[in-house]
Amino acid sequence: MIVCEPFDEEYVRLLLDGSEDEVKEGIELIHHHLRFGICGWLRERFPGLQSADLEEVWADVITGILEAKDFDPEQPLLPFLRAIAFRRATDRLRRQDARDRLVDAVGGFLRNTKIGGTWSELNQLERCEVMELIRKAISQLPNRQKLVMDVFVGDFPETASMPELQRLVSERAGKPETLAAVKRALQEARAKVRKLLVDKGYNFGKQGEL
Template structure:
């Protein structure tokens, strides 16, 4: 995969001005896109075509940013550097997909045998993914405590469906002795805000946590 003279040329451009860096990014995209993406696909067999494409785009963005911040080492292997960045970004997308899968299960299980649950069951897979995408966006907009509780709920589902387990998991993240009441309140307040934002988009459902 490596071409020493070509890589050396790109390396010199990556330590140049913005125009040279931009040209280097174009050369990397033209010369290494398919090779790096093929390698990533072998490392992450389950990665979707869309996530693979996004992995490469973010990899190029990281390369550009590193070059602008003078973090690229000209004498280092360009290919190894690209593979390291691409692997890290692919891992990010894989973790995000796993988190989304857990969120889908959390939502589906929490709505089972409810009126809203029957509405959820009627959604197409594409609509469910859209709802989950919106939830992820809205969680990021919550106040810090509510955001942490929601993220922990999703990341630790189904264990986090029990209030005691959710409290323990939140305490590990915050490093504080969280009370069940405070955790439940944060979840409920966050849920109401997310529901309001979802209603504005035409969706409506809730998330339940069981008392022990």
């Protein structure tokens, strides 16, 4: 049980270097005394983090303490905790940014389809289902098509420009790729992704192209 006593950093550092029960006690003390301060520090550096995100990042910090291989009980505790918090917040925002780009990309290459017409109206669960199906389809593509689709999704909306897509694909491949080859790979990949979605019950209509 945690009592309201002053935070003894040296004692906590020793706990974190001790037995499983001692580590648990140390984490409880950190949670009780340092959580709000570190979360406030994170909010200043990552204003895009919402309250719910901060809660999840803090849970990640606790996990990071348990997984840390470089903890030194002779070193100050706060820089160690802030380093973990910074990495975890950065990772979370990176994943969030990737999800946002994927949503934009899906909306982009569902344009001119029946489902594309109502993409903005789909609820979160429906969007997640479509995106998971698209991820699955991309993972099963031949190497060239997979590369093109990975770049298209990962760098959307810049890759809505075919010359930019060609440049980025060439950069990723480590060799020049012609615009015609990139366009063809994208068209073939889209057709395969579209087929998977149709097979799963998404109706695109006769004129729709993925």
